Amino acid sequence: MTAPAQARSPLGRAGRRLRSRTPRPFEATSLVIGLVLIAIVMVPLLRMLVGMFWVDGELTTRPIRRTLAAPGLAELLLNTVIVVVASSAIALVVGVGLAWLNERTNARMGLLTDSLPLLPFLLPPVAGAVGWVMLLSPRAGLLNDWIRGALSVVGISVEDGPFDIHSWYGLIMVYAFYAVPFVFMNAAAGFRNLDSSLEEASRLSGAGMLRTLRRVTLPVVAPSLGAGVLLSIWFGAGMFSLPAIVGTPAGIEVLSVRIVELLTFTYPPDTEVAVGLSGFVVAFVGLAYWLQFRILRRGRHAVASGKGGAARRIDLGAWKWPMRALVLGYVLVSTVLPMVALALVSLNGFWTPDIAWGELSLTALRDAVLDDPVTREALANSLGLGVVGGLVGILGAAAVALYVARRRGLLSGAVDAGIKLPAAVSNMVIAVGILLLFGGPPFLLSGTLAILFIGYLALYLPQASVAADAAVSGVGGELPEASAVSGARPFRTFRKVYLPLMTPGLVAGWALLFIRMVGDLTASAILAGTGNPVVGFRILEVFTSGSYALLASLSTVLVLVTGLVLAAVLAYTRRSSRLGVSASVGGV
Amino acid sequence: MDVQSTRKTPDPVVRVEHLAKRFRRRDGSTVHAIDDVSFEVHAGDFVVLLGPSGCGKTTLLRSIAGLETPDQGTISFGDRVQFCARRDINVPPERRGISMVFQSYALWPHMTAFRNVSYPLESRRSGRKHKPTIASRVREALELVGIPELEQQYAAQMSGGQQQRVALARALVSNDSLVLFDEPLSNVDAKVREQLRIELLALQRELGFAAIFVTHDQSEAMQLGSRIAVLQEGRVAQLASPLDVYTKPASRYVAKFIGTMNEVFGRVTAIKAETAVVDTVLGELTGRIGAESVAVGDRVAAMWRPESATVSTSDPVAANRLRGELKASLFVGTHTEQVVHVDGRDVHVLVPGADVLGSGSDVWVEVSDVDMLVLPAEDA
Numbered sequence: 020m021t022a023p024a025q026a027r028s029p030l031g032r033a034g035r036r037l038r039s040r041t042p043r044p045f046e047a048t049s050l051v052i053g054l055v056l057i058a059i060v061m062v063p064l065l066r067m068l069v070g071m072f073w074v075d076g077e078l079t080t081r082p083i084r085r086t087l088a089a090p091g092l093a094e095l096l097l098n099t100v101i102v103v104v105a106s107s108a109i110a111l112v113v114g115v116g117l118a119w120l121n122e123r124t125n126a127r128m129g130l131l132t133d134s135l136p137l138l139p140f141l142l143p144p145v146a147g148a149v150g151w152v153m154l155l156s157p158r159a160g161l162l163n164d165w166i167r168g169a170l171s172v173v174g175i176s177v178e179d180g181p182f183d184i185h186s187w188y189g190l191i192m193v194y195a196f197y198a199v200p201f202v203f204m205n206a207a208a209g210f211r212n213l214d215s216s217l218e219e220a221s222r223l224s225g226a227g228m229l230r231t232l233r234r235v236t237l238p239v240v241a242p243s244l245g246a247g248v249l250l251s252i253w254f255g256a257g258m259f260s261l262p263a264i265v266g267t268p269a270g271i272e273v274l275s276v277r278i279v280e281l282l283t284f285t286y287p288p289d290t291e292v293a294v295g296l297s298g299f300v301v302a303f304v305g306l307a308y309w310l311q312f313r314i315l316r317r318g319r320h321a322v323a324s325g326k327g328g329a330a331r332r333i334d335l336g337a338w339k340w341p342m343r344a345l346v347l348g349y350v351l352v353s354t355v356l357p358m359v360a361l362a363l364v365s366l367n368g369f370w371t372p373d374i375a376w377g378e379l380s381l382t383a384l385r386d387a388v389l390d391d392p393v394t395r396e397a398l399a400n401s402l403g404l405g406v407v408g409g410l411v412g413i414l415g416a417a418a419v420a421l422y423v424a425r426r427r428g429l430l431s432g433a434v435d436a437g438i439k440l441p442a443a444v445s446n447m448v449i450a451v452g453i454l455l456l457f458g459g460p461p462f463l464l465s466g467t468l469a470i471l472f473i474g475y476l477a478l479y480l481p482q483a484s485v486a487a488d489a490a491v492s493g494v495g496g497e498l499p500e501a502s503a504v505s506g507a508r509p510f511r512t513f514r515k516v517y518l519p520l521m522t523p524g525l526v527a528g529w530a531l532l533f534i535r536m537v538g539d540l541t542a543s544a545i546l547a548g549t550g551n552p553v554v555g556f557r558i559l560e561v562f563t564s565g566s567y568a569l570l571a572s573l574s575t576v577l578v579l580v581t582g583l584v585l586a587a588v589l590a591y592t593r594r595s596s597r598l599g600v601s602a603s604v605g606g607v
Numbered sequence: 608m609d610v611q612s613t614r615k616t617p618d619p620v621v622r623v624e625h626l627a628k629r630f631r632r633r634d635g636s637t638v639h640a641i642d643d644v645s646f647e648v649h650a651g652d653f654v655v656l657l658g659p660s661g662c663g664k665t666t667l668l669r670s671i672a673g674l675e676t677p678d679q680g681t682i683s684f685g686d687r688v689q690f691c692a693r694r695d696i697n698v699p700p701e702r703r704g705i706s707m708v709f710q711s712y713a714l715w716p717h718m719t720a721f722r723n724v725s726y727p728l729e730s731r732r733s734g735r736k737h738k739p740t741i742a743s744r745v746r747e748a749l750e751l752v753g754i755p756e757l758e759q760q761y762a763a764q765m766s767g768g769q770q771q772r773v774a775l776a777r778a779l780v781s782n783d784s785l786v787l788f789d790e791p792l793s794n795v796d797a798k799v800r801e802q803l804r805i806e807l808l809a810l811q812r813e814l815g816f817a818a819i820f821v822t823h824d825q826s827e828a829m830q831l832g833s834r835i836a837v838l839q840e841g842r843v844a845q846l847a848s849p850l851d852v853y854t855k856p857a858s859r860y861v862a863k864f865i866g867t868m869n870e871v872f873g874r875v876t877a878i879k880a881e882t883a884v885v886d887t888v889l890g891e892l893t894g895r896i897g898a899e900s901v902a903v904g905d906r907v908a909a910m911w912r913p914e915s916a917t918v919s920t921s922d923p924v925a926a927n928r929l930r931g932e933l934k935a936s937l938f939v940g941t942h943t944e945q946v947v948h949v950d951g952r953d954v955h956v957l958v959p960g961a962d963v964l965g966s967g968s969d970v971w972v973e974v975s976d977v978d979m980l981v982l983p984a985e986d987a
Contacts, residue, residue, distance in 0.1 A: 497709040497710070497711050497713035498713050498715055500672075500674050500700070500707075500709070500713065501707070501709055501713035501715075501777075502701075502715075502726070502730070503673070503674070503699065503700040503701045504672055504673075504674075504700050504701070504703075504705065504706060504707040504787075505701075505706070505726050505727035505730050505731075505777070505781075506701050506702070506704070506727055506730040506731035506781070507701050507726070507730035508701050508730075509699075509701075511730060512701075515715075515726070516715055519717045520715070520716070520717055
């Protein structure tokens, strides 16, 4: 080519662009955000691990020795294992059953059975725990009273009971209710992706419905079930509000309750033993991980293909309506009943089985929440932290998710893994680490809103990351590429393609974070105090002082706030899904 | 001052020189996705990049679009260099001034068909025009692809073929001199695909843009391409017109990838001008030399197409004769597919119309020395 000099001149204008190896400002910023978010989790975690061997500037085994000598350690561990394992086993059976009915049979009732079993996942466990106490407390429990009333009609008269929530079965039941959504969510996804021709082939080979379920369906979805059980164990091991409110009065103490007690209700706080016990929680969850890995590795699991076409549902025939009634009955008992109990007690003004139906009013609710300065402050703090923390969390996670999706490599993979790591560690443990790191010098953040902000952010980072990933993955690789080829600069592509497509997903992610942060009790119990009260802390305080009407009112407000945000966001995401942009709040 | 007169030919629309891109696999080995590829596309050309999956055709196309960064080589459009590894030039896709139709269509789901098509006009700096002009150009483009009535529809409300048309309109609206196609017809059903191919060709002739079209479907390549580039493991195995690729394949790989071939291996015993005599298990075969490197003593393949052979019971006259037994005769309407058993191997023959011979008869398979092709055995 004999191009003269001026023919080449457009080349200079066309740009000596940086090679793509050089990070652009957008990517550099995302990377920094990702590293800061990871540091918020990793550094406290390391601080906690170091704290097991390093106290006051010297190497020591004292925390470990003192932990092993802690009073009632064996019982503590055994209690935790029993509660978590038993409730996970129940959750597995119930969750798989619900998911199978909903995804593989004609018992499904659209959105109703798709979403309702997930509700406990979105409602704060602390509210549910209080609700169950209101229902099944041996003397004043509303449900117990109603049952006694029914029994007296047939001539049986009992003083109290027949049920007692403050018992082994009560504790395990409440744990199971909150663990079911984890199994349901994963199992439903597994069943949904299952190629129904696998089942049909089994039926044609002469296997009946149950044999097909046992020999084909369940083994194929085993990885999904395993993931669900793992989540349920993880949830149970770090759960604080349920055992504190249901288990403690029954004298059943679990690890998480003891850790909070040592840090918050002991003076001076015994961090050494708290840290040592947190080590057990880490080990427990780690063991569950390892077991799941071993079990799933043994068999070659078919990768359920999503291309099975329209999955054919099993016709239950005459069993269809009984099964539907069973599913709705489960939702009624697990979710609706405790909420009704909360509402009744708070409207009634005090906790008694004799509800004055004609005199229900909002007075008690107003007295308890609006006219009480401490509660008001706690509520304001929680809402503020939820709004801001959720926003910061989801936007940070979105920046990281975009960065990871656009630049697949070692570094981005590490950032992605790092940001999801807290999911593998118990909430309880991270909260302890944050207290150790930021509570003391040089930060001295103990008792401030800042430490709660950091704590919430660190704890709910994995959920933010998963939600942001879902939002980003909706914007498949070719959509932004088509924009670039059409001549749009990166910022225009971001504004015109990424942002509108991601917004529903990000709003849904924000809602999930908001709900988690407002309803949090784990970090709140460890990091909050009278100087920085939040709703979770206030609930705990009120519970300890024994004011049940106030407790019910607080829980009711919590449920109302959560429900309103959830309903608004769901309405918004459903509307946007008409355009092919889908989003969900934690699977709903 | 007259730049044009100093040139013998105008710059090609696209010039790719010594382009290379390597990927590192998980196990540490490197894969040459593109391996020293050079070619040119001129105004009005319709170049099809053809090859099996994994041959690097999509990577090559995406490199031209600026969506991938090659490791070596140069890409220029006209006299403007778009990518040059040595000089560290890499123009981002949004400034290359070309259009592309994606395999998944890549229609933005939150925009109507109209908004999708107007997007390139609104995005290009040089193309920013006042609204009425944009609107009339968008309508023109939608009319061109035959869907003026879908203007206000969202992608989710359209059929696959309709989405494909919107994607095509979006690529044509800015009137670029080069349009890239990444297997755009692989997701629509056979009937719509046939229709779209014909329309696409007509549009290309009418508008005169140069096209680079990626596909793995050889009949699609034959129908659409003014030239076909057959890719093999990141290299261009042959770049020629469909007729030449079919009748004069440069290698066994090309010959077997396009259409069907009978082949038998052997050694060259003599070379006379353009023909070679090959000693094979089926006897001596004489054929046209297809590649320069063939020499006496070389191991080669003698190849011929099923439709260039004939089957008869009378005394053979052609240069190459194979004695065998007619094993099967499958009448498919326009022609008959015959399988002849020759010395323990199957030879395929296509004859027009219906077959008159019965299975089991002893026959001669005849191939002229012009239709017999001799190619080196070692590639592919």
